[in-house]
Amino acid sequence: MAARKAPVTQWSLADLGVDAATVGKAAARTVVVDASPRPPRANRVKITDTGDAGTQARRLPHREGTRMTTVAVLVDHRDGVVTRPSLEALTLARSLGTPVAVWLGAVPAADAVALLGEYGAAEVRVVDAADARIASQAAAALGAASADADVVLVISTFVTKEIATRLALATGAGVVVDAAGANLVDGKVEAFQTVFAATWDVRTRIESDKAIVGIRPNTTLAVPADAPAAATVVEVAVELPTTRERISHVEPVAQAEGVPLAEAPVVVSGGRGTGGDYALVSELADLLGGAVGASRDATDEGWISHEHMVGQTGTTVTPALYVAAGISGAVHHRGGMQASGTIVCINMDPEAPIFEISDFGVVGSLFDVLPQAIARIKEHRGA
Numbered sequence: 001m002a003a004r005k006a007p008v009t010q011w012s013l014a015d016l017g018v019d020a021a022t023v024g025k026a027a028a029r030t031v032v033v034d035a036s037p038r039p040p041r042a043n044r045v046k047i048t049d050t051g052d053a054g055t056q057a058r059r060l061p062h063r064e065g066t067r068m069t070t071v072a073v074l075v076d077h078r079d080g081v082v083t084r085p086s087l088e089a090l091t092l093a094r095s096l097g098t099p100v101a102v103w104l105g106a107v108p109a110a111d112a113v114a115l116l117g118e119y120g121a122a123e124v125r126v127v128d129a130a131d132a133r134i135a136s137q138a139a140a141a142l143g144a145a146s147a148d149a150d151v152v153l154v155i156s157t158f159v160t161k162e163i164a165t166r167l168a169l170a171t172g173a174g175v176v177v178d179a180a181g182a183n184l185v186d187g188k189v190e191a192f193q194t195v196f197a198a199t200w201d202v203r204t205r206i207e208s209d210k211a212i213v214g215i216r217p218n219t220t221l222a223v224p225a226d227a228p229a230a231a232t233v234v235e236v237a238v239e240l241p242t243t244r245e246r247i248s249h250v251e252p253v254a255q256a257e258g259v260p261l262a263e264a265p266v267v268v269s270g271g272r273g274t275g276g277d278y279a280l281v282s283e284l285a286d287l288l289g290g291a292v293g294a295s296r297d298a299t300d301e302g303w304i305s306h307e308h309m310v311g312q313t314g315t316t317v318t319p320a321l322y323v324a325a326g327i328s329g330a331v332h333h334r335g336g337m338q339a340s341g342t343i344v345c346i347n348m349d350p351e352a353p354i355f356e357i358s359d360f361g362v363v364g365s366l367f368d369v370l371p372q373a374i375a376r377i378k379e380h381r382g383a
């Protein structure tokens with residue numbers, strides 16, 4: 001109660017000695033060009049299981065860019081292996097200009113360098129001294145290796161979002177993270193995002209000369225360059241800032257087997273409707289080269305571990321294909337998967353909300369429908 005009665009002191013910018021031109025909208029380096037509610041999915045199909053079901057994921061064709069913009073891509077790598085989202089980012093970079101790869105860590109092996117070249121990076125700039133897990137160091141290293149770049153692309157993760165914002169602060173660049181794509185309009189980068197649990201589309205123009213964009217995995221189809229480059233390694237010497245942060249202990253969190261959920265091009269998720277039996281869900285995910293997802297109710301039941309959870313409190317996924325089996329489509333679940341490319345659902349209840357956001361829905365039991373889907377895919381592949 002004492003707090004409620006305490007006088008509230010208001011400070012103006014002048015009181016704080018802050019120049020009004022350096023904060024707020026006046027100093028913004030990004031402008032929202034368009035924001036609109038996402039239209040309902042077109043051509044939605046709902047069928048009742050009759051023993052025959054199937055659909056195909058669609059992808060937009062990729063265009064090669066011809067502009068002379070230099071686009072630095074911060075490569076994500078694990079144990080020296082380039083991750084697929086890095087190849088997606090290089091593909092996007094080619095549609096914006098000329099890509100160069102930035103690699104933080106020990107000089108990559110020849111096959112990793114060759115792969116980056118195959119996706120269009122003629123140069124792989126290596127900063128060996130930087131620990132990418134310390135954002136301040138990584139930002140300084142990326143800044144040095146991308147000093148001449150007009151655009152810097154990172155793959156949106158918890159850590160790279162901090163790296164991107166630190167670099168933006170240091171260079172005066174505008175930054176947009178969690179983007180689903182970007183293009184050049186009149187020489188300025190425009191980035192696209194789906195926001196508010198994937199219910200709105202937003203287009204943001206970056207007004208500054210340098211633009212930094214954090215791209216979500218699976219939003220661009222990774223395609224090798226029409227003219228692959230013979231990539232050369234360029235080691236960049238950087239004076240890294242002294243930092244009070246130290247990593248004293250690293251212990252990897254147990255990961256779900258197979259493709260990481262956030263990066264998977266296909267996610268097959270099971271909910272309470274599985275009754276805890278994930279055999280069919282896992283088999284379909286394996287068959288499609290995807291990851292297994294789950295609703296929170298399923299993870300709370302202990303049927304599957306929490307790192308599989310998709311949704312507001314779980315992982316946000318944007319695969320090309322999302323299959324929801326025995327999941328009702330509660331708002332908390334939808335928030336983490338609604339921006340997926342093609343959504344397929346299987347549910348016994350024709351009124352389940354998941355049908356509202358699905359491109360293709362089957363009314364039926366997952367225990368009847370999934371075996372048919374698996375059999376048809378195997379048949380199609382001649383297995």
Ligand SMILES: Cc1cc2nc3c(=O)[nH]c(=O)nc-3n(C[C@H](O)[C@H](O)[C@H](O)COP(=O)(O)OP(=O)(O)OC[C@H]3O[C@@H](n4cnc5c(N)ncnc54)[C@H](O)[C@@H]3O)c2cc1C
Pocket residue numbers: 270271272273274294295296297298309310311312313314315325326327328329330331332333336346347348349352364365366367
């Ligand atoms: C703060 C907060 C955060 C949350 N965060 C998340 C989150 O991140 N992710 C998340 O998923 N949830 C989250 N939840 C929980 C969420 O609200 C729902 O309770 C949950 O998503 C429901 O899971 P479900 O769809 O598996 O279960 P249900 O809602 O019980 O749906 C099960 C569905 O399976 C169908 N079904 C049953 N048997 C079959 C069968 N044999 N074949 C086919 N269909 C069948 C049923 O018709 C039903 O539609 C959160 C809740 C709160 C309050």
